[in-house]
Ligand SMILES: O=P(O)(O)OC[C@H]1O[C@H](OP(=O)(O)OP(=O)(O)O)[C@H](O)[C@@H]1O
């Protein structure tokens with residue numbers, strides 16, 4: 028997606044927890060898994076919630092850097108999982124799949140892992156085995172760790188100031 032996103036989808040902590048638990052419900056019948064591999068950093072919190080629900084205490088990480096804020100660059104693997112082999116029996120978790128760039132890199136590293144994300148956009152969706160919520164390709168998902176509440180002027184004041192909405 029282009030850096031200047033036309034729409035945003037705001038995800039609160041509560042919603043992220045609910046959606047990650049919904050993901051765990053979908054996954055529970057597919058296990059048991061040898062462990063969970065979080066794709067850092069975005070996959071860390073969904074992976075923690077899923078691991079808790081699946082009673083899975085073995086957690087690995089793989090680090091892929093693809094974005095700088097909303098700008099996509101070439102994916103770079105910064106850290107490999109220590110002990111997941113080709114991924115057989117492991118559950119790979121990320122917050123979302125967007126263009127699928129990160130997913131392709133991780134799938135090549137761990138081809139036999141089951142790949143789950145909380146959110147999926149259409150372009151990356153075919154690369155995911157299990158996900159919960161689809162959002163359109165031109166939407167930027169705002170995660171709670173990237174945002175904070177702030178004051179917003181009353182509607183009447185914004186109108187009086189000439190702010191078109
Ligand atoms: O399908 P894609 O187009 O590759 O986009 C999805 C990836 O982008 C984000 O990670 P990011 O590179 O921003 O790193 P981060 O998780 O450390 O924030 C997100 O957490 C996914 O891992």
Ligand code: HPA
Pocket residue numbers: 094123125166167168169170
């Ligand atoms: O929509 C998104 N939101 C947050 N991070 C992302 N990384 C790729 N796409 C997104």
Ligand SMILES: [Mg+2]
Pocket residue numbers: 066067068069070091121129
């Ligand atoms: Mg990420």
